[in-house]
Amino acid sequence: MEKSRSELGQIIIGVARDPLGLMGLIIVGVIVFCAIFAYWIVPYDPIAMDIKSRLQGPSTAHLLGTDQLGRDTFSRVIAGGQVALKVALPAVFGAMAIGLTLGMIAGYGPKWLDNLLMLFFDTIRSFPTVMFALAVVALIGPSLQTVVFVVMATSIPTYGRVARTQTLTLRNSEFILAERSMGASMARILGVHMLPNIIGVLAVLAAMDIPTVIALEAGLSFLGLGVKPPTPSWGALLKDGYSLIRQTPWLVVGGGLPIILATLGFTFLGESLRDVVDPKLRKQR
Protein backbone atom coordinates (compact mmCIF):
# COMPACT_ATOMS: atom_id res chain seq x y z
CA MET A 1 0.00 0.00 0.00
CA GLU A 2 2.82 2.32 0.94
CA LYS A 3 4.43 1.55 -2.40
CA SER A 4 1.40 2.61 -4.42
CA ARG A 5 1.06 5.82 -2.41
CA SER A 6 4.64 6.83 -3.14
CA GLU A 7 4.02 5.97 -6.78
CA LEU A 8 0.99 8.27 -6.86
CA GLY A 9 3.21 10.93 -5.28
CA GLN A 10 5.78 10.38 -8.02
CA ILE A 11 3.12 10.82 -10.69
CA ILE A 12 1.93 14.08 -9.14
CA ILE A 13 5.51 15.35 -8.91
CA GLY A 14 6.04 14.36 -12.53
CA VAL A 15 2.96 16.27 -13.63
CA ALA A 16 3.89 19.32 -11.58
CA ARG A 17 7.34 19.48 -13.24
CA ASP A 18 5.69 20.05 -16.60
CA PRO A 19 4.56 23.75 -16.83
CA LEU A 20 1.33 22.89 -18.65
CA GLY A 21 0.73 20.02 -16.25
CA LEU A 22 1.23 22.36 -13.28
CA MET A 23 -1.26 24.81 -14.78
CA GLY A 24 -3.76 22.02 -15.32
CA LEU A 25 -3.18 20.77 -11.80
CA ILE A 26 -3.83 24.25 -10.35
CA ILE A 27 -6.97 24.90 -12.44
CA VAL A 28 -8.40 21.46 -11.68
CA GLY A 29 -7.46 21.88 -8.02
CA VAL A 30 -9.30 25.21 -7.81
CA ILE A 31 -12.39 23.80 -9.58
CA VAL A 32 -12.49 20.71 -7.35
CA PHE A 33 -11.92 22.82 -4.23
CA CYS A 34 -14.74 25.21 -5.19
CA ALA A 35 -17.04 22.32 -5.98
CA ILE A 36 -16.40 20.57 -2.66
CA PHE A 37 -16.66 23.72 -0.52
CA ALA A 38 -19.28 25.47 -2.70
CA TYR A 39 -21.70 25.64 0.23
CA TRP A 40 -19.30 27.81 2.24
CA ILE A 41 -17.86 29.82 -0.64
CA VAL A 42 -21.04 31.11 -2.25
CA PRO A 43 -21.97 34.57 -0.93
CA TYR A 44 -25.66 34.10 -1.82
CA ASP A 45 -28.01 31.20 -2.26
CA PRO A 46 -27.50 30.41 -6.00
CA ILE A 47 -31.22 29.95 -6.59
CA ALA A 48 -32.54 32.78 -4.39
CA MET A 49 -34.22 35.44 -6.54
CA ASP A 50 -34.01 39.16 -5.85
CA ILE A 51 -35.99 40.90 -8.59
CA LYS A 52 -35.12 44.41 -7.33
CA SER A 53 -31.43 43.99 -8.08
CA ARG A 54 -31.73 42.20 -11.45
CA LEU A 55 -29.21 42.48 -14.31
CA GLN A 56 -26.60 44.33 -12.29
CA GLY A 57 -22.97 44.66 -13.35
CA PRO A 58 -20.07 43.57 -11.14
CA SER A 59 -19.90 45.26 -7.76
CA THR A 60 -18.56 44.46 -4.31
CA ALA A 61 -21.95 43.01 -3.41
CA HIS A 62 -22.20 40.89 -6.58
CA LEU A 63 -18.73 40.01 -7.94
CA LEU A 64 -20.03 38.96 -11.36
CA GLY A 65 -23.33 40.83 -11.25
CA THR A 66 -26.79 39.29 -11.25
CA ASP A 67 -29.06 37.67 -13.84
CA GLN A 68 -32.55 38.53 -15.05
CA LEU A 69 -34.07 37.14 -11.83
CA GLY A 70 -31.56 38.90 -9.58
CA ARG A 71 -29.63 35.74 -8.73
CA ASP A 72 -25.95 36.23 -7.91
CA THR A 73 -23.91 35.08 -10.95
CA PHE A 74 -20.74 34.31 -8.96
CA SER A 75 -22.68 31.99 -6.65
CA ARG A 76 -24.24 30.31 -9.65
CA VAL A 77 -20.83 29.82 -11.31
CA ILE A 78 -19.45 28.12 -8.20
CA ALA A 79 -22.53 25.97 -7.74
CA GLY A 80 -22.50 25.23 -11.48
CA GLY A 81 -19.01 23.79 -11.11
CA GLN A 82 -20.36 21.41 -8.51
CA VAL A 83 -23.07 20.29 -10.93
CA ALA A 84 -20.54 19.90 -13.74
CA LEU A 85 -18.36 17.60 -11.63
CA LYS A 86 -21.42 15.74 -10.34
CA VAL A 87 -22.16 14.87 -13.95
CA ALA A 88 -18.63 14.40 -15.24
CA LEU A 89 -17.10 12.24 -12.51
CA PRO A 90 -19.81 9.56 -12.14
CA ALA A 91 -20.35 9.46 -15.90
CA VAL A 92 -16.65 9.10 -16.71
CA PHE A 93 -15.86 6.59 -13.96
CA GLY A 94 -19.03 4.63 -14.62
CA ALA A 95 -18.27 4.48 -18.32
CA MET A 96 -14.68 3.53 -17.56
CA ALA A 97 -15.65 0.70 -15.21
CA ILE A 98 -18.24 -0.77 -17.57
CA GLY A 99 -16.14 -0.19 -20.69
CA LEU A 100 -13.08 -1.74 -19.02
CA THR A 101 -14.97 -4.86 -17.97
CA LEU A 102 -16.68 -5.37 -21.31
CA GLY A 103 -13.53 -4.52 -23.26
CA MET A 104 -11.38 -6.97 -21.32
CA ILE A 105 -13.98 -9.71 -21.78
CA ALA A 106 -14.14 -8.92 -25.50
CA GLY A 107 -10.36 -9.02 -25.78
CA TYR A 108 -9.81 -12.19 -23.79
CA GLY A 109 -12.99 -14.15 -24.32
CA PRO A 110 -14.07 -16.28 -27.28
CA LYS A 111 -14.32 -14.80 -30.74
CA TRP A 112 -18.16 -14.82 -30.92
CA LEU A 113 -18.39 -12.82 -27.67
CA ASP A 114 -15.82 -10.36 -29.01
CA ASN A 115 -17.86 -9.89 -32.19
CA LEU A 116 -21.07 -9.48 -30.20
CA LEU A 117 -19.56 -6.84 -27.89
CA MET A 118 -17.95 -4.98 -30.77
CA LEU A 119 -21.32 -4.91 -32.53
CA PHE A 120 -22.82 -3.49 -29.34
CA PHE A 121 -20.09 -0.82 -29.12
CA ASP A 122 -20.46 0.13 -32.76
CA THR A 123 -24.23 0.37 -32.44
CA ILE A 124 -23.92 2.82 -29.55
CA ARG A 125 -21.24 4.79 -31.33
CA SER A 126 -23.37 5.17 -34.43
CA PHE A 127 -25.95 7.21 -32.49
CA PRO A 128 -25.24 10.95 -32.55
CA THR A 129 -24.87 11.90 -28.88
CA VAL A 130 -27.25 14.86 -29.00
CA MET A 131 -29.95 12.96 -30.86
CA PHE A 132 -29.61 10.11 -28.38
CA ALA A 133 -29.87 12.62 -25.53
CA LEU A 134 -33.00 14.15 -27.09
CA ALA A 135 -34.62 10.74 -27.31
CA VAL A 136 -33.73 9.80 -23.73
CA VAL A 137 -34.88 13.19 -22.38
CA ALA A 138 -38.14 12.83 -24.28
CA LEU A 139 -38.58 9.44 -22.65
CA ILE A 140 -37.64 10.10 -19.02
CA GLY A 141 -37.45 13.89 -18.80
CA PRO A 142 -34.46 16.17 -18.19
CA SER A 143 -32.55 15.69 -14.94
CA LEU A 144 -29.03 15.33 -13.62
CA GLN A 145 -29.38 11.53 -13.73
CA THR A 146 -30.48 11.61 -17.36
CA VAL A 147 -27.41 13.61 -18.34
CA VAL A 148 -25.14 11.21 -16.42
CA PHE A 149 -26.82 8.24 -18.08
CA VAL A 150 -26.58 9.68 -21.60
CA VAL A 151 -22.95 10.67 -21.22
CA MET A 152 -22.04 7.33 -19.68
CA ALA A 153 -23.81 5.26 -22.30
CA THR A 154 -22.23 7.14 -25.18
CA SER A 155 -18.69 6.96 -23.83
CA ILE A 156 -18.67 3.25 -22.85
CA PRO A 157 -17.55 2.19 -26.37
CA THR A 158 -14.47 4.45 -26.26
CA TYR A 159 -13.21 2.80 -23.06
CA GLY A 160 -14.34 -0.62 -24.22
CA ARG A 161 -12.39 -0.38 -27.43
CA VAL A 162 -9.20 0.80 -25.78
CA ALA A 163 -9.44 -1.88 -23.08
CA ARG A 164 -10.07 -4.51 -25.76
CA THR A 165 -7.06 -3.45 -27.83
CA GLN A 166 -4.81 -3.44 -24.77
CA THR A 167 -6.08 -6.87 -23.73
CA LEU A 168 -5.54 -8.24 -27.22
CA THR A 169 -1.92 -7.09 -27.25
CA LEU A 170 -1.30 -8.43 -23.75
CA ARG A 171 -3.09 -11.77 -24.07
CA ASN A 172 -0.37 -13.25 -26.26
CA SER A 173 2.50 -11.85 -24.24
CA GLU A 174 4.76 -14.36 -22.64
CA PHE A 175 4.07 -13.40 -19.05
CA ILE A 176 0.36 -14.11 -19.51
CA LEU A 177 1.27 -17.50 -20.97
CA ALA A 178 3.52 -17.99 -17.95
CA GLU A 179 0.62 -17.21 -15.61
CA ARG A 180 -1.63 -19.62 -17.48
CA SER A 181 1.00 -22.32 -17.29
CA MET A 182 1.07 -21.69 -13.54
CA GLY A 183 -2.61 -22.56 -13.41
CA ALA A 184 -4.16 -19.08 -13.16
CA SER A 185 -7.85 -18.89 -14.05
CA MET A 186 -9.30 -16.37 -16.51
CA ALA A 187 -10.62 -14.18 -13.68
CA ARG A 188 -7.19 -14.18 -12.03
CA ILE A 189 -5.39 -13.33 -15.25
CA LEU A 190 -7.77 -10.48 -16.06
CA GLY A 191 -8.10 -9.08 -12.54
CA VAL A 192 -4.60 -9.52 -11.15
CA HIS A 193 -2.36 -9.43 -14.20
CA MET A 194 -4.10 -7.57 -17.03
CA LEU A 195 -5.88 -4.85 -15.04
CA PRO A 196 -2.78 -3.12 -13.63
CA ASN A 197 -1.31 -3.08 -17.14
CA ILE A 198 -4.39 -1.46 -18.67
CA ILE A 199 -5.68 0.86 -15.97
CA GLY A 200 -2.99 3.53 -16.52
CA VAL A 201 -3.91 4.06 -20.14
CA LEU A 202 -7.61 4.21 -19.29
CA ALA A 203 -7.03 6.65 -16.42
CA VAL A 204 -5.31 9.02 -18.83
CA LEU A 205 -8.18 8.59 -21.27
CA ALA A 206 -10.62 9.40 -18.47
CA ALA A 207 -8.74 12.57 -17.53
CA MET A 208 -8.86 13.66 -21.17
CA ASP A 209 -12.54 12.74 -21.35
CA ILE A 210 -13.68 14.84 -18.39
CA PRO A 211 -13.54 18.18 -20.30
CA THR A 212 -15.54 16.64 -23.14
CA VAL A 213 -18.17 15.54 -20.69
CA ILE A 214 -18.26 18.94 -19.00
CA ALA A 215 -18.71 20.59 -22.39
CA LEU A 216 -21.37 18.04 -23.28
CA GLU A 217 -23.29 18.71 -20.08
CA ALA A 218 -23.05 22.45 -20.73
CA GLY A 219 -24.21 21.89 -24.30
CA LEU A 220 -27.19 19.81 -23.25
CA SER A 221 -28.12 22.37 -20.58
CA PHE A 222 -27.73 25.14 -23.15
CA LEU A 223 -30.27 23.34 -25.32
CA GLY A 224 -32.51 22.92 -22.30
CA LEU A 225 -31.97 19.15 -22.24
CA GLY A 226 -29.62 19.08 -19.28
CA VAL A 227 -30.23 19.73 -15.62
CA LYS A 228 -33.60 21.26 -14.77
CA PRO A 229 -33.80 24.95 -13.83
CA PRO A 230 -33.33 26.47 -11.35
CA THR A 231 -30.36 24.16 -10.70
CA PRO A 232 -27.31 26.23 -11.65
CA SER A 233 -25.26 24.91 -14.54
CA TRP A 234 -22.60 26.58 -16.68
CA GLY A 235 -24.55 25.68 -19.79
CA ALA A 236 -27.78 27.16 -18.40
CA LEU A 237 -25.90 30.32 -17.42
CA LEU A 238 -24.56 30.63 -20.93
CA LYS A 239 -28.07 30.15 -22.31
CA ASP A 240 -29.52 32.90 -20.08
CA GLY A 241 -26.63 35.18 -20.93
CA TYR A 242 -26.95 34.49 -24.64
CA SER A 243 -30.45 35.96 -24.81
CA LEU A 244 -29.49 38.94 -22.61
CA ILE A 245 -26.10 39.69 -24.16
CA ARG A 246 -27.26 43.20 -25.20
CA GLN A 247 -28.24 44.11 -21.63
CA THR A 248 -25.34 42.51 -19.75
CA PRO A 249 -22.31 40.56 -21.00
CA TRP A 250 -21.48 39.27 -17.51
CA LEU A 251 -23.72 36.22 -17.69
CA VAL A 252 -21.98 34.96 -20.82
CA VAL A 253 -18.59 35.53 -19.20
CA GLY A 254 -19.75 33.77 -16.03
CA GLY A 255 -20.99 30.76 -17.97
CA GLY A 256 -18.35 30.61 -20.70
CA LEU A 257 -15.13 31.30 -18.82
CA PRO A 258 -15.42 28.36 -16.40
CA ILE A 259 -16.21 26.00 -19.29
CA ILE A 260 -13.09 27.16 -21.13
CA LEU A 261 -10.94 26.99 -18.00
CA ALA A 262 -12.22 23.58 -16.96
CA THR A 263 -11.74 22.17 -20.46
CA LEU A 264 -8.19 23.55 -20.68
CA GLY A 265 -7.31 22.51 -17.14
CA PHE A 266 -8.42 18.91 -17.50
CA THR A 267 -6.88 18.63 -20.97
CA PHE A 268 -3.51 19.92 -19.75
CA LEU A 269 -3.67 17.58 -16.80
CA GLY A 270 -4.64 14.63 -18.98
CA GLU A 271 -1.88 15.21 -21.50
CA SER A 272 0.73 15.69 -18.83
CA LEU A 273 -0.54 12.60 -17.04
CA ARG A 274 -0.23 10.62 -20.23
CA ASP A 275 3.40 11.59 -20.62
CA VAL A 276 4.15 10.61 -17.04
CA VAL A 277 2.13 7.40 -16.86
CA ASP A 278 2.59 5.97 -20.36
CA PRO A 279 4.68 2.82 -19.86
CA LYS A 280 6.51 3.31 -23.14
CA LEU A 281 7.66 6.78 -22.15
CA ARG A 282 8.25 5.73 -18.56
CA LYS A 283 10.88 3.17 -19.54
CA GLN A 284 13.02 5.90 -21.09
CA ARG A 285 13.21 7.90 -17.89
Add this chain to the structure above:
Amino acid sequence: MTDTLLEIDRLSVDYETGRGDLKALRDITFNVNKGEIVGIVGESGCGKSTLISSILRLTAPNTRFREGEVRFKGKDLLQASERQMRNLRGADISIVFQDPMQTHNPVLTIGQQMLDIQHRSKQSKADKLAHAAKMLGAVGIPDPEARLKQYPHEFSGGMRQRIAIAMALMSEPDLLIADEPTTALDATLEVQIIERLQELQREFHCAILFISHHLGVIAELCDRVVVMYAGAVVESGEVREIFHNPKHPYTRRLIECDPGHIKERARILPTIPGEVPDLANLPGGCIFRDRCDQAMARCASDVPPLDQLKEGHHAACWLNHEEATS
Protein backbone atom coordinates in the same frame (compact mmCIF):
# COMPACT_ATOMS: atom_id res chain seq x y z
CA MET B 1 13.38 -47.44 -8.95
CA THR B 2 12.03 -46.56 -12.35
CA ASP B 3 8.62 -45.09 -11.71
CA THR B 4 7.20 -43.55 -14.83
CA LEU B 5 5.92 -40.02 -14.30
CA LEU B 6 5.15 -38.80 -17.79
CA GLU B 7 4.45 -41.08 -20.71
CA ILE B 8 4.07 -39.68 -24.16
CA ASP B 9 2.54 -42.40 -26.27
CA ARG B 10 2.32 -42.18 -30.07
CA LEU B 11 1.37 -38.49 -29.85
CA SER B 12 0.46 -36.86 -33.16
CA VAL B 13 -0.50 -33.21 -33.29
CA ASP B 14 -1.54 -31.17 -36.32
CA TYR B 15 -2.06 -27.46 -36.85
CA GLU B 16 -4.95 -26.63 -39.12
CA THR B 17 -3.75 -23.94 -41.53
CA GLY B 18 -4.92 -22.45 -44.78
CA ARG B 19 -2.44 -24.65 -46.64
CA GLY B 20 -3.80 -27.81 -45.09
CA ASP B 21 -2.83 -29.65 -41.94
CA LEU B 22 0.65 -28.98 -40.65
CA LYS B 23 1.88 -32.18 -39.07
CA ALA B 24 3.78 -30.63 -36.20
CA LEU B 25 4.26 -33.81 -34.17
CA ARG B 26 4.15 -37.36 -35.46
CA ASP B 27 4.13 -40.49 -33.42
CA ILE B 28 6.12 -39.12 -30.50
CA THR B 29 6.83 -41.73 -27.85
CA PHE B 30 9.06 -41.35 -24.81
CA ASN B 31 8.91 -41.49 -21.02
CA VAL B 32 10.10 -39.33 -18.18
CA ASN B 33 10.68 -41.20 -14.94
CA LYS B 34 10.36 -39.74 -11.47
CA GLY B 35 13.33 -37.63 -10.50
CA GLU B 36 14.97 -38.01 -13.88
CA ILE B 37 16.31 -35.26 -16.15
CA VAL B 38 15.40 -35.83 -19.77
CA GLY B 39 16.73 -33.58 -22.48
CA ILE B 40 15.05 -32.83 -25.79
CA VAL B 41 17.31 -31.63 -28.60
CA GLY B 42 16.50 -30.51 -32.08
CA GLU B 43 16.83 -27.51 -34.32
CA SER B 44 14.26 -24.72 -34.53
CA GLY B 45 10.89 -25.82 -35.82
CA CYS B 46 11.30 -29.46 -34.90
CA GLY B 47 8.24 -29.40 -32.66
CA LYS B 48 9.81 -28.88 -29.24
CA SER B 49 7.49 -26.03 -28.34
CA THR B 50 4.41 -27.82 -29.68
CA LEU B 51 5.35 -30.77 -27.51
CA ILE B 52 5.53 -28.63 -24.36
CA SER B 53 2.28 -26.83 -25.03
CA SER B 54 0.65 -30.19 -25.73
CA ILE B 55 1.77 -31.54 -22.37
CA LEU B 56 0.36 -28.47 -20.62
CA ARG B 57 -2.58 -28.29 -23.04
CA LEU B 58 -1.86 -24.60 -23.66
CA THR B 59 -2.01 -24.95 -27.41
CA ALA B 60 -3.11 -22.52 -30.09
CA PRO B 61 -6.78 -22.72 -31.08
CA ASN B 62 -5.99 -24.39 -34.43
CA THR B 63 -4.25 -27.34 -32.76
CA ARG B 64 -5.72 -30.79 -33.31
CA PHE B 65 -4.65 -33.79 -31.27
CA ARG B 66 -4.90 -36.53 -33.87
CA GLU B 67 -3.73 -39.55 -31.99
CA GLY B 68 -1.91 -40.79 -28.95
CA GLU B 69 -1.91 -40.03 -25.25
CA VAL B 70 0.00 -37.87 -22.79
CA ARG B 71 -0.16 -39.76 -19.52
CA PHE B 72 0.90 -38.02 -16.34
CA LYS B 73 0.93 -40.33 -13.33
CA GLY B 74 -1.09 -42.75 -15.45
CA LYS B 75 -3.83 -40.28 -16.37
CA ASP B 76 -4.35 -39.09 -19.94
CA LEU B 77 -4.01 -35.32 -19.93
CA LEU B 78 -5.57 -34.97 -23.36
CA GLN B 79 -8.85 -36.24 -21.90
CA ALA B 80 -8.71 -34.16 -18.71
CA SER B 81 -11.14 -31.27 -18.23
CA GLU B 82 -9.93 -27.68 -18.42
CA ARG B 83 -10.43 -27.40 -14.67
CA GLN B 84 -8.33 -30.49 -13.96
CA MET B 85 -5.59 -29.11 -16.22
CA ARG B 86 -5.64 -25.78 -14.42
CA ASN B 87 -5.21 -27.49 -11.09
CA LEU B 88 -2.29 -29.44 -12.49
CA ARG B 89 -0.45 -26.47 -13.98
CA GLY B 90 1.82 -24.76 -11.54
CA ALA B 91 1.12 -27.43 -8.91
CA ASP B 92 2.26 -30.79 -10.33
CA ILE B 93 3.75 -29.55 -13.59
CA SER B 94 5.38 -26.17 -13.93
CA ILE B 95 7.48 -24.51 -16.56
CA VAL B 96 10.36 -22.11 -17.01
CA PHE B 97 10.31 -20.21 -20.28
CA GLN B 98 13.05 -19.20 -22.62
CA ASP B 99 13.13 -15.44 -22.32
CA PRO B 100 13.37 -14.20 -18.73
CA MET B 101 12.81 -10.61 -19.86
CA GLN B 102 9.27 -11.43 -20.95
CA THR B 103 7.95 -13.87 -18.39
CA HIS B 104 7.20 -11.51 -15.50
CA ASN B 105 4.36 -9.04 -15.27
CA PRO B 106 6.11 -5.65 -15.63
CA VAL B 107 3.75 -3.72 -13.35
CA LEU B 108 3.68 -6.03 -10.32
CA THR B 109 6.49 -6.50 -7.82
CA ILE B 110 8.19 -9.88 -7.64
CA GLY B 111 6.64 -10.32 -4.19
CA GLN B 112 3.11 -9.66 -5.49
CA GLN B 113 3.64 -12.14 -8.29
CA MET B 114 5.06 -14.80 -6.00
CA LEU B 115 2.12 -14.28 -3.64
CA ASP B 116 -0.29 -14.62 -6.52
CA ILE B 117 1.20 -17.93 -7.62
CA GLN B 118 0.41 -19.37 -4.20
CA HIS B 119 -3.29 -18.66 -4.62
CA ARG B 120 -4.13 -22.30 -3.95
CA SER B 121 -2.42 -22.32 -0.59
CA LYS B 122 -4.45 -21.52 2.53
CA GLN B 123 -1.48 -20.03 4.36
CA SER B 124 -1.46 -16.47 5.71
CA LYS B 125 0.03 -13.71 3.62
CA ALA B 126 3.05 -13.45 5.91
CA ASP B 127 3.74 -17.19 5.56
CA LYS B 128 3.43 -16.98 1.80
CA LEU B 129 5.85 -14.07 1.68
CA ALA B 130 8.27 -15.97 3.89
CA HIS B 131 8.01 -18.95 1.55
CA ALA B 132 8.64 -16.67 -1.44
CA ALA B 133 11.72 -15.21 0.24
CA LYS B 134 12.96 -18.70 1.08
CA MET B 135 12.59 -19.77 -2.54
CA LEU B 136 14.44 -16.69 -3.78
CA GLY B 137 17.20 -17.53 -1.33
CA ALA B 138 17.28 -21.10 -2.64
CA VAL B 139 17.96 -19.94 -6.19
CA GLY B 140 20.72 -17.65 -4.96
CA ILE B 141 19.15 -14.19 -4.89
CA PRO B 142 20.87 -12.24 -2.13
CA ASP B 143 18.76 -10.29 0.37
CA PRO B 144 15.48 -11.89 -0.77
CA GLU B 145 13.14 -10.02 1.62
CA ALA B 146 14.13 -6.64 0.19
CA ARG B 147 14.14 -7.96 -3.37
CA LEU B 148 10.50 -9.03 -3.06
CA LYS B 149 9.51 -5.36 -3.08
CA GLN B 150 11.21 -4.71 -6.42
CA TYR B 151 9.82 -4.76 -9.93
CA PRO B 152 11.04 -7.13 -12.67
CA HIS B 153 12.89 -4.36 -14.53
CA GLU B 154 15.12 -3.87 -11.51
CA PHE B 155 16.66 -7.32 -12.00
CA SER B 156 19.19 -8.56 -14.52
CA GLY B 157 18.34 -11.30 -17.04
CA GLY B 158 20.14 -14.02 -15.10
CA MET B 159 18.41 -13.02 -11.88
CA ARG B 160 15.04 -12.95 -13.57
CA GLN B 161 15.57 -16.45 -14.89
CA ARG B 162 16.48 -17.59 -11.39
CA ILE B 163 13.31 -15.92 -10.09
CA ALA B 164 11.34 -17.76 -12.78
CA ILE B 165 12.89 -21.03 -11.57
CA ALA B 166 12.05 -20.14 -7.98
CA MET B 167 8.45 -19.46 -8.98
CA ALA B 168 8.23 -22.70 -10.92
CA LEU B 169 9.56 -24.74 -8.00
CA MET B 170 7.45 -22.98 -5.38
CA SER B 171 4.74 -25.61 -5.28
CA GLU B 172 7.32 -28.43 -5.40
CA PRO B 173 6.10 -29.86 -8.70
CA ASP B 174 6.76 -33.43 -9.79
CA LEU B 175 7.71 -32.30 -13.25
CA LEU B 176 9.53 -29.14 -14.25
CA ILE B 177 9.58 -28.28 -17.92
CA ALA B 178 12.47 -26.04 -18.85
CA ASP B 179 11.99 -24.55 -22.31
CA GLU B 180 15.45 -23.46 -23.41
CA PRO B 181 15.96 -21.64 -20.10
CA THR B 182 19.51 -20.62 -20.90
CA THR B 183 19.24 -19.69 -24.57
CA ALA B 184 18.65 -16.01 -23.86
CA LEU B 185 21.56 -15.82 -21.39
CA ASP B 186 25.29 -15.56 -21.89
CA ALA B 187 27.67 -18.47 -21.33
CA THR B 188 28.71 -17.72 -17.73
CA LEU B 189 25.12 -17.30 -16.63
CA GLU B 190 24.22 -20.46 -18.48
CA VAL B 191 26.67 -22.44 -16.37
CA GLN B 192 25.31 -20.84 -13.19
CA ILE B 193 21.71 -21.64 -14.08
CA ILE B 194 22.57 -25.22 -15.03
CA GLU B 195 24.44 -25.78 -11.78
CA ARG B 196 21.58 -24.23 -9.84
CA LEU B 197 19.09 -26.48 -11.60
CA GLN B 198 21.16 -29.55 -10.73
CA GLU B 199 21.30 -28.52 -7.07
CA LEU B 200 17.59 -27.79 -6.93
CA GLN B 201 16.76 -31.04 -8.66
CA ARG B 202 18.66 -32.92 -5.96
CA GLU B 203 16.87 -30.89 -3.29
CA PHE B 204 13.33 -31.12 -4.66
CA HIS B 205 13.60 -34.52 -6.41
CA CYS B 206 11.48 -33.34 -9.30
CA ALA B 207 11.80 -34.70 -12.81
CA ILE B 208 12.98 -32.18 -15.38
CA LEU B 209 12.13 -32.11 -19.04
CA PHE B 210 14.91 -29.94 -20.41
CA ILE B 211 14.51 -28.53 -23.88
CA SER B 212 17.58 -27.12 -25.54
CA HIS B 213 19.50 -26.99 -28.76
CA HIS B 214 22.76 -26.74 -26.90
CA LEU B 215 24.23 -30.23 -26.82
CA GLY B 216 26.89 -29.33 -24.26
CA VAL B 217 24.25 -28.35 -21.73
CA ILE B 218 22.26 -31.51 -22.38
CA ALA B 219 25.37 -33.67 -21.92
CA GLU B 220 26.17 -31.88 -18.67
CA LEU B 221 22.72 -31.97 -17.13
CA CYS B 222 20.58 -34.81 -18.46
CA ASP B 223 20.29 -38.51 -17.75
CA ARG B 224 18.58 -39.32 -21.01
CA VAL B 225 18.12 -37.45 -24.24
CA VAL B 226 15.49 -37.45 -26.98
CA VAL B 227 16.58 -36.19 -30.39
CA MET B 228 13.77 -34.71 -32.45
CA TYR B 229 13.74 -33.85 -36.12
CA ALA B 230 10.83 -32.29 -38.04
CA GLY B 231 8.21 -33.34 -35.54
CA ALA B 232 9.37 -36.89 -34.95
CA VAL B 233 11.71 -38.65 -32.53
CA VAL B 234 14.71 -39.90 -34.48
CA GLU B 235 16.80 -41.20 -31.59
CA SER B 236 16.54 -41.53 -27.83
CA GLY B 237 18.62 -43.07 -25.12
CA GLU B 238 21.10 -42.54 -22.29
CA VAL B 239 23.13 -39.37 -22.70
CA ARG B 240 26.45 -41.22 -22.68
CA GLU B 241 25.23 -43.74 -25.23
CA ILE B 242 23.83 -41.09 -27.58
CA PHE B 243 26.93 -38.93 -27.49
CA HIS B 244 29.45 -41.74 -27.85
CA ASN B 245 27.54 -44.05 -30.08
CA PRO B 246 24.94 -42.12 -32.08
CA LYS B 247 22.88 -44.41 -34.27
CA HIS B 248 21.11 -41.85 -36.42
CA PRO B 249 22.92 -39.71 -39.02
CA TYR B 250 21.06 -36.61 -37.80
CA THR B 251 22.33 -37.06 -34.25
CA ARG B 252 25.82 -37.64 -35.61
CA ARG B 253 25.72 -34.46 -37.66
CA LEU B 254 24.28 -32.47 -34.75
CA ILE B 255 27.19 -33.52 -32.55
CA GLU B 256 29.67 -32.66 -35.31
CA CYS B 257 28.11 -29.23 -35.71
CA ASP B 258 28.33 -28.36 -32.00
CA PRO B 259 30.97 -25.60 -31.76
CA GLY B 260 32.13 -27.04 -28.44
CA HIS B 261 33.05 -30.20 -30.29
CA ILE B 262 35.32 -28.63 -32.88
CA LYS B 263 38.99 -29.03 -32.09
CA GLU B 264 40.64 -27.00 -34.83
CA ARG B 265 39.99 -23.46 -35.81
CA ALA B 266 37.82 -23.48 -38.91
CA ARG B 267 36.99 -20.70 -41.31
CA ILE B 268 33.53 -22.08 -41.89
CA LEU B 269 31.64 -23.78 -39.11
CA PRO B 270 30.16 -27.12 -40.09
CA THR B 271 26.44 -27.16 -40.84
CA ILE B 272 23.89 -29.69 -41.99
CA PRO B 273 23.05 -28.71 -45.57
CA GLY B 274 19.47 -28.54 -46.72
CA GLU B 275 16.27 -27.56 -44.98
CA VAL B 276 13.66 -29.15 -42.76
CA PRO B 277 10.93 -30.61 -44.99
CA ASP B 278 7.60 -28.83 -45.33
CA LEU B 279 5.45 -30.22 -42.54
CA ALA B 280 2.24 -29.51 -44.42
CA ASN B 281 3.42 -31.56 -47.36
CA LEU B 282 5.63 -34.32 -46.02
CA PRO B 283 7.62 -36.42 -48.46
CA GLY B 284 7.27 -40.17 -48.20
CA GLY B 285 10.00 -42.29 -46.66
CA CYS B 286 12.57 -41.03 -44.16
CA ILE B 287 12.13 -37.34 -43.28
CA PHE B 288 15.88 -36.77 -43.04
CA ARG B 289 16.58 -38.38 -46.42
CA ASP B 290 17.22 -35.15 -48.36
CA ARG B 291 19.89 -34.00 -45.95
CA CYS B 292 21.44 -37.38 -45.20
CA ASP B 293 24.76 -38.28 -46.84
CA GLN B 294 24.16 -41.99 -46.31
CA ALA B 295 20.68 -42.15 -47.85
CA MET B 296 19.80 -45.37 -49.64
CA ALA B 297 17.06 -46.41 -52.05
CA ARG B 298 15.00 -47.79 -49.20
CA CYS B 299 14.97 -44.41 -47.42
CA ALA B 300 12.86 -42.92 -50.20
CA SER B 301 10.14 -45.53 -50.08
CA ASP B 302 9.71 -46.62 -46.45
CA VAL B 303 9.53 -44.70 -43.18
CA PRO B 304 12.11 -46.16 -40.80
CA PRO B 305 10.55 -47.35 -37.53
CA LEU B 306 11.92 -46.31 -34.13
CA ASP B 307 13.65 -49.55 -33.18
CA GLN B 308 15.14 -50.56 -29.89
CA LEU B 309 18.80 -51.22 -30.61
CA LYS B 310 19.94 -51.78 -27.07
CA GLU B 311 18.26 -51.55 -23.69
CA GLY B 312 16.86 -47.98 -23.68
CA HIS B 313 18.49 -46.89 -26.93
CA HIS B 314 16.10 -46.26 -29.82
CA ALA B 315 16.81 -44.93 -33.30
CA ALA B 316 14.82 -44.59 -36.50
CA CYS B 317 17.20 -45.30 -39.37
CA TRP B 318 17.48 -48.01 -42.01
CA LEU B 319 21.25 -48.08 -41.60
CA ASN B 320 20.83 -49.93 -38.36
CA HIS B 321 18.80 -52.54 -40.21
CA GLU B 322 21.55 -53.00 -42.79
CA GLU B 323 23.96 -53.69 -39.97
CA ALA B 324 21.53 -56.08 -38.40
CA THR B 325 20.95 -58.03 -41.59
CA SER B 326 24.48 -58.14 -42.97
